[in-house]
């Protein structure tokens with residue numbers, strides 16, 4: 001039984017990986033408990049969390065249970081990590097948008113994971129800490145890398161909570177649809193990316209135009 005009290009037939013294991021300090025534990029804590037801590041307490045080995053999730057509508061409706069494996073990013077845990085990948089059905093590949101090195105290391109993390117899982121599984125590429133400046137990773141580069149894996153990317157903040165729910169709903173749906181045969185294995189998911197929002201036209205600009213029109217009439 002999950003926290004919602006609903007039983008789920010579908011249980012999926014997701015490994016959350018990426019360099020130390022990128023915000024893996026913070027992201028899980030934000031989704032799992034709704035809180036955020038500012039101090040850094042590096043994960044030792046791995047920690048787990050599980051939560052049920054309601055997916056889709058109509059025929060696609062399902063309740064799935066996600067078991068999150070929040071893995072330690074520090075190099076000293078490299079050997080230990082190998083055994084944690086066993087049976088994983090999905091991956092969250094995370095970097096810190098303010099540290100380029102953590103983005104450049106993503107292929108290394110992807111290789112470590114796929115080597116130990118033994119097959120390719122659905123992946124979401126995540127660039128976290130979008131609330132923090134300056135950004136040192138271009139969205140275009142994140143997009144290109146994700147596309148090369150047929151994966152979507154999503155830009156998050158564990159601090160503000162931005163896109164965190166979307167992230168877990170997305171990876172949960174991807175795994176479920178591939179495993180249940182709704183889409184072929186190795187499906188191209190890159191179109192599901194959540195782009196950084198482009199600046200909207202402010203309502204002020206529109207009202208200014210109206211005002212100009214009115215004053216012209218008056219004259």
Ligand SMILES: Nc1nc2c(ncn2[C@@H]2O[C@H](COP(=O)(O)OP(=O)(O)OP(=O)(O)O)[C@@H](O)[C@H]2O)c(=O)[nH]1
Nearest residue numbers: 020021022023024025026038043073129157158159
């Ligand atoms: N500004 C900001 N800080 C964040 C965010 N996410 C995490 N942090 C901070 O970054 C630091 C590292 O976060 P963790 O979640 O522990 O990082 P981790 O990836 O789990 O690190 P390891 O367990 O060592 O692999 C902490 O001080 C967090 O408060 C975010 O979205 N924005």
Ligand SMILES: [Mg+2]
Nearest residue numbers: 024025042043
């Ligand atoms: Mg951690």
